[in-house]
Amino acid sequence: MEPESRIRVALERNPYDVIIGSGQLARVGDALSALQVRAGTRILVVSNPDVADHYAAQCLSSLEAAGLKPVLLTIDAGEEQKTLDTLRIILDAAQHNGLERTSLMLALGGGVVGDMTGFAAACWLRGIRVIQVPTTLLAMVDASIGGKTGVNHPCGKNLIGAFHQPSLVMIDPLTLRTLPAREFRAGMAEVIKYGVIGDPELFERLEQAEDLSDPGRMTPELLQTILERSAQAKAAVVAADEREGGRRAILNYGHTFGHVVETLTGYGTWLHGEAVAIGMATVGQLAVNKGLWTDSDQQRQLTLIQKAGLPTAWPSLNIDKVLDTLRSDKKVRHGQLRFVLPDAIGSVLISDQIRDDDVRQCLTSQH
Amino acid sequence: MEPESRIRVALERNPYDVIIGSGQLARVGDALSALQVRAGTRILVVSNPDVADHYAAQCLSSLEAAGLKPVLLTIDAGEEQKTLDTLRIILDAAQHNGLERTSLMLALGGGVVGDMTGFAAACWLRGIRVIQVPTTLLAMVDASIGGKTGVNHPCGKNLIGAFHQPSLVMIDPLTLRTLPAREFRAGMAEVIKYGVIGDPELFERLEQAEDLSDPGRMTPELLQTILERSAQAKAAVVAADEREGGRRAILNYGHTFGHVVETLTGYGTWLHGEAVAIGMATVGQLAVNKGLWTDSDQQRQLTLIQKAGLPTAWPSLNIDKVLDTLRSDKKVRHGQLRFVLPDAIGSVLISDQIRDDDVRQCLTSQH
Ligand SMILES: NC(=O)c1ccc[n+]([C@@H]2O[C@H](COP(=O)([O-])OP(=O)(O)OC[C@H]3O[C@@H](n4cnc5c(N)ncnc54)[C@H](O)[C@@H]3O)[C@@H](O)[C@H]2O)c1
Ligand SMILES: NC(=O)c1ccc[n+]([C@@H]2O[C@H](COP(=O)([O-])OP(=O)(O)OC[C@H]3O[C@@H](n4cnc5c(N)ncnc54)[C@H](O)[C@@H]3O)[C@@H](O)[C@H]2O)c1
Numbered sequence: 126m127e128p129e130s131r132i133r134v135a136l137e138r139n140p141y142d143v144i145i146g147s148g149q150l151a152r153v154g155d156a157l158s159a160l161q162v163r164a165g166t167r168i169l170v171v172s173n174p175d176v177a178d179h180y181a182a183q184c185l186s187s188l189e190a191a192g193l194k195p196v197l198l199t200i201d202a203g204e205e206q207k208t209l210d211t212l213r214i215i216l217d218a219a220q221h222n223g224l225e226r227t228s229l230m231l232a233l234g235g236g237v238v239g240d241m242t243g244f245a246a247a248c249w250l251r252g253i254r255v256i257q258v259p260t261t262l263l264a265m266v267d268a269s270i271g272g273k274t275g276v277n278h279p280c281g282k283n284l285i286g287a288f289h290q291p292s293l294v295m296i297d298p299l300t301l302r303t304l305p306a307r308e309f310r311a312g313m314a315e316v317i318k319y320g321v322i323g324d325p326e327l328f329e330r331l332e333q334a335e336d337l338s339d340p341g342r343m344t345p346e347l348l349q350t351i352l353e354r355s356a357q358a359k360a361a362v363v364a365a366d367e368r369e370g371g372r373r374a375i376l377n378y379g380h381t382f383g384h385v386v387e388t389l390t391g392y393g394t395w396l397h398g399e400a401v402a403i404g405m406a407t408v409g410q411l412a413v414n415k416g417l418w419t420d421s422d423q424q425r426q427l428t429l430i431q432k433a434g435l436p437t438a439w440p441s442l443n444i445d446k447v448l449d450t451l452r453s454d455k456k457v458r459h460g461q462l463r464f465v466l467p468d469a470i471g472s473v474l475i476s477d478q479i480r481d482d483d484v485r486q487c488l489t490s491q492h
Numbered sequence: 493m494e495p496e497s498r499i500r501v502a503l504e505r506n507p508y509d510v511i512i513g514s515g516q517l518a519r520v521g522d523a524l525s526a527l528q529v530r531a532g533t534r535i536l537v538v539s540n541p542d543v544a545d546h547y548a549a550q551c552l553s554s555l556e557a558a559g560l561k562p563v564l565l566t567i568d569a570g571e572e573q574k575t576l577d578t579l580r581i582i583l584d585a586a587q588h589n590g591l592e593r594t595s596l597m598l599a600l601g602g603g604v605v606g607d608m609t610g611f612a613a614a615c616w617l618r619g620i621r622v623i624q625v626p627t628t629l630l631a632m633v634d635a636s637i638g639g640k641t642g643v644n645h646p647c648g649k650n651l652i653g654a655f656h657q658p659s660l661v662m663i664d665p666l667t668l669r670t671l672p673a674r675e676f677r678a679g680m681a682e683v684i685k686y687g688v689i690g691d692p693e694l695f696e697r698l699e700q701a702e703d704l705s706d707p708g709r710m711t712p713e714l715l716q717t718i719l720e721r722s723a724q725a726k727a728a729v730v731a732a733d734e735r736e737g738g739r740r741a742i743l744n745y746g747h748t749f750g751h752v753v754e755t756l757t758g759y760g761t762w763l764h765g766e767a768v769a770i771g772m773a774t775v776g777q778l779a780v781n782k783g784l785w786t787d788s789d790q791q792r793q794l795t796l797i798q799k800a801g802l803p804t805a806w807p808s809l810n811i812d813k814v815l816d817t818l819r820s821d822k823k824v825r826h827g828q829l830r831f832v833l834p835d836a837i838g839s840v841l842i843s844d845q846i847r848d849d850d851v852r853q854c855l856t857s858q859h
């Protein structure tokens with residue numbers, strides 16, 4: 126049996142485990158039995174065609190072997206389908222398959238499937254349990270942990286949703302083998318983020334790795350370390366601050382400028398993780414300009430981002446539109462810009478002392 | 493100034509007040525200021541045409557006078573409109589009016605408006621504050637307190653929703669003056685329920701009243717007492733058991749048989765409260781048959797229900813269908829019927845010792 130590791134998300138009310146290990150997909154049924162899920166329990170497994178083709182059979186047979194009653198629902202789950210309409214499809218399936226209070230939903234897929242399935246589980250009968258089985262790197266290290274669920278509104282991302290913690294997160298690195306390389310690299314941006322905001326050892330481990338852009342060229346040990354450290358980081362922040370506000374805000378490192386890139390280049394040009402990579406590079410420069418961290422640390426960050434095959438250069442964007450977009454971000458308070466700035470590898474601070482001129486100077490000097 | 497009374501819903505995480513008093517509608521703005529809601533805060537006031545015609549102006553001007561920024565959304569809010577489609581209309585209005593995390597929604601209307609607005613507030617940005625201003629007796633004594641929110645699924649009532657506690661419940665008995673008499677009487681069923689399950693003094697006060705079927709013929713003191721005692725009862729159960737299961741189950745007194753009546757006669761024949769009245773009369777008889785309470789207490793209950801202008805006779809329904817419906821109720825556990833049975837005026841117990849034969853005997857002897 127391959128090594129597995131368990132990370133506890135130590136919430137007061139509904140703590141749960143993140144289980145990480147090669148081959149875990151075949152053990153999801155056992156894990157649920159260990160959670161006292163009764164034999165005969167209905168489970169609505171939600172996935173999308175790409176992912177289901179590869180992994181649904183294994184997941185379903187593991188559940189069946191544990192005496193559970195899974196049914197599979199596949200939905201189209203691109204970002205454009207992350208809507209109330211698709212939510213309705215999941216809820217209809219819940220009704221159709223007779224899901225009761227003791228039933229479960231299980232999300233098998235990337236963040237889109239996870240967010241929608243989690244939200245459906247939050248709403249069905251005012252909340253049934255959900256299991257997250259993420260199959261993208263981004264969903265493994267970020268989206269599946271922490272209980273944020275939801276769908277997009279035509280006018281903005283993730284405007285509609287709920288906080289609904291999963292009962293279990295099951296991560297099988299083997300599923301990453303089929304993930305498109307670009308999607309894998311996008312997820313690496315969040316991994317690097319965890320290094321910068323709080324885990325200097327992870328950062329160094331990444332620096333020592335030969336390759337960061339392809340799971341096929343990484344050792345299983347490195348991949349396991351990456352997944353464990355990232356899940357630990359996310360779990361710690363989530364446990365400290367379940368509903369955002371304080372500490373959870375540091376997870377937005379790189380995301381403020383990243384959000385600007387996503388918005389102004391049109392969603393679809395850059396993947397989220399790519400925009401975050403650009404955002405980290407940019408806010409790192411801002412921190413250097415403000416004398417908060419050293420040029421050599423910024424260089425280490427840039428080198429790592431590039432090793433993961435991710436972009437660092439700020440795109441050419443109208444600076445006034447950039448400032449407008451920064452200000453319309455829902456995290457802005459009382460009109461004051463707030464940034465998460467690095468002050469060492471493994472340490473960030475939150476500042477509302479950044480003026481428009483600082484931003485202008487930083488962005489224009491990047492060209 | 494008229495007397496007002498405050499009942500605390502003493503939840504651990506988000507306690508809130510229920511304020512009851514004639515003329516409170518004109519003081520909702522002040523009450524929000526007292527809750528530290530900042531001047532300039534946007535408030536989406538959701539109502540339906542009937543109710544808005546009578547009360548929106550007063551509510552909006554009270555909010556404006558307190559420096560708040562209300563906008564009114566009126567929606568059609570019959571039970572048939574309690575759907576995901578109407579939820580979307582509210583969420584679109586939230587977007588359109590720029591509702592932020594610090595913004596509020598306010599439900600001005602009956603339980604349908606309250607349940608949908610509460611659910612929209614639960615979902616918007618993963619949860620913003622909601623104020624409940626109920627205008628039906630049912631919503632005042634039941635729906636507005638306790639945080640159950642949601643919409644119907646085409647295949648069943650309230651299947652989709654969230655637990656989302658209001659930040660304030662504001663009850664103005666004067667709004668009952670325009671409520672259709674039949675709606676008022678339906679709400680009285682829930683009031684009588686509170687008497688039977690836990691408040692013998694309320695029960696006696698109702699017995700002493702000259703009229704229970706028309707708020708115009710009731711003294712302001714009686715109405716105030718009814719609203720206070722009912723809110724206290726609901727608040728106490730909610731505080732003891734926020735997410736149902738144990739104590740909250742006693743609120744289902746009369747509802748198990750009531751649900752059967754609603755289902756088998758087709759929704760629309762009887763109002764919910766009327767079905768509950770029949771349900772209380774019926775389960776009272778079951779308790780007498782089982783030797784749990786006295787015939788004279790059952791007589792007192794029947795007399796009170798009838799004084800409120802509510803039905804007590806079990807309709808003629810196919811007994812096998814009745815048993816099937818009882819068993820399909822989502823509160824059934826492991827196939828065992830569960831009933832809330834009275835054993836004194838002001839006291840109930842929960843039993844899973846009732847057999848099909850007991851039900852058959854009770855229902856057939858009612859004709
Ligand atoms: N809930 C949170 O806390 C949180 C955090 C971050 C992001 N998100 C959300 O996550 C979403 C993005 O998630 P994502 O990056 O996982 O993208 P995604 O869910 O869109 O998946 C990316 C693509 O990879 C495919 N795919 C997934 N797993 C695969 C596999 N193992 N093999 C082959 N193909 C596979 C999918 O079919 C899809 O085409 C966004 O909607 C974002 O809002 C949520
Ligand atoms: N959330 C809960 O805990 C809870 C509890 C019980 C019931 N409910 C829900 O509440 C709903 C029923 O609520 P309801 O009985 O208040 O019915 P309702 O909301 O349908 O209102 C009944 C009618 O009265 C009208 N009306 C309301 N106030 C008025 C006023 N002051 N003057 C004139 N007309 C007025 C409305 O326009 C409507 O036509 C159901 O959907 C039920 O599921 C929820």
Ligand SMILES: [Zn+2]
Binds near residue numbers: 267397401
């Ligand atoms: Zn991110």
Ligand SMILES: [Zn+2]
Binds near residue numbers: 634682747764768
């Ligand atoms: Zn009721």
